[in-house]
Amino acid sequence: MSSVMMEVKNVSKSYGGVVANSNVSLTVPEGRITGLIGPNGSGKTTLFNSIVGYHPIDSGSIHFQGREISKLTVPKIARLGLVRTFQQTRIYSAMNCLENMRISIPHRNAAWGDMFSAYSPSIVERAEHLLEFVGLYAKRNLMAGSLSFGQQKLLEFAMALMNEPKVLLLDEPTAGINPTLINGLIDRLQRANKEFGITMFIIEHNMRVIMNMAEHIYCLAHGELLAEGTPDMIQNDKRVIDAYLGAH
């Protein structure tokens, strides 16, 4: 059994009167792929935002490698090695792909003087190889904003890998991607997990994708943890099926 990478304990978050997360607890084990599913509006993205420090949580605690992070700011949490991608893909649109990659290097130990450092050939080489890994090498000199939506998603994924994260939080990585490209993306996510040893925590609506990839899945509904277990257990859980069909 691998050790716990991230632990969310009794986290609650509400906006005014709307309870987005209520008493959610879950753990993400090191080196594995963990899934998070739930109907629209069930609080998945809110939980992601709470984890990466986008907003303060009302109660509960979030530990990353044993360290309490729920009071830290977004860039500090990112520098610890907890990196997220966005549901609405975010890249630097007026910079070319290679520049997007170069600025995504980890800033973990960056000193003041590093602001003015040049890019070593090894960084450029790494950026080029990761661009080839996601199939964007030929477009490396194009403005990122001129890429198609699916390509921007791939670029964002490559940028996240460039950051050498310990845990990668992916918010719907396959949403809006051409179905024929999805298999390629699943393959790359799995390779990133196996070859680079990156722990993953993935929100996904596409059941075929998440059931194939994740070893353990959590299901949220109305801000509460409804069920958890292996893909088989989740697929046969009556409460999960009801939640998706609107009975909950």
Place this chain on the structure above:
Amino acid sequence: MTRNSLILHVTILAAGIAAPLLFPGLVFQFAMLWIMILFALTWDTMGGQMGYNSLGNILFFGVGMYACAIAQIGMFYDVAEYTAAFGAIKVDFTDQQYYMGIALGLVFAAVAAFVVAAVLSWVLLGLRGPYFAIGTLGAALAAAELTGAWDYVGGGGGLSMPVFPGEPGARSLFFYSLCMATTIACYFFLRWLYGTRFGLALNAIRDDEDKAEAMGLHTTRYKTMAWSISAFFLGIVGGLFGNMTGFIEPLEVAYPTLTFGIFMVAMTLLGGKGTLWGPIIGATLFHVVKEVTWTYLLGWQWIALGLLIIVNVVYFQQGIMGWMREKWPERFGLVVDTRATISRREDTQ
């Protein structure tokens, strides 16, 4: 540097040296051109490269001007006594005092502007979009009022600068050379800066600051440094301009928000923001149009200038460099690589 680029740089340098010698009557205007280019270059660091549209960068020009004056005078006289006399006491600076004063004054101007920017960053750089623009404008207006109420430096009545010890012709050339040297230094510094991690970090903040934070970038650090670097160079030309005019006061000379403060923005937009050469081209064109209309269309000069700005922002938002990039993307390296993979590239080498 490629061969063409080298030729371009040498040509501009030669023109810069020849201009005041060929047209001795226009030396002040040429010096102003270098100052205008520096205005646009430093504004673009914030507005173009980083996407923070400051309407108050003129603040650092004024801070530099007053800091330089205080150092120049304060090294040899009591500043309060000097300003209180309103020129009634005859103050003579020896040659050595003058040159030492201006050298140390300019250093003090740069450092003071840098520090003021770093402190203001702490307050203002948390603002975004229009709030940042208005916040900086407010800071510049407040600085003018505060200086006007500060009797130590002569308040709204202003302050006479030490007189240049030499012929008027030599004086013009002296300040022209310093303006040119400062702007060229600023150009090469920014050229180097945009090639380091700093340049990409500024662009990342411009394109999506939330994303940059989520990727762990030290955004506050970069923003503070960018503004302080702009202020550093603005402080130096502020000190120079104060000495060139010979008399400084808060509203028209030190903090001219509605003229220089707006020109910075207009010139950069005209040339194309977010590029190194856009501000230079924009400032040159703007300054030439301004000088020509001031000479030949007197009475209509502001209307002509206003028209230029309106045509620019309505029909030509991308500016000259932006337009060129759209027209000839391949010249700017925006191409699909036909050698599609790394492995194939290695084969062809």
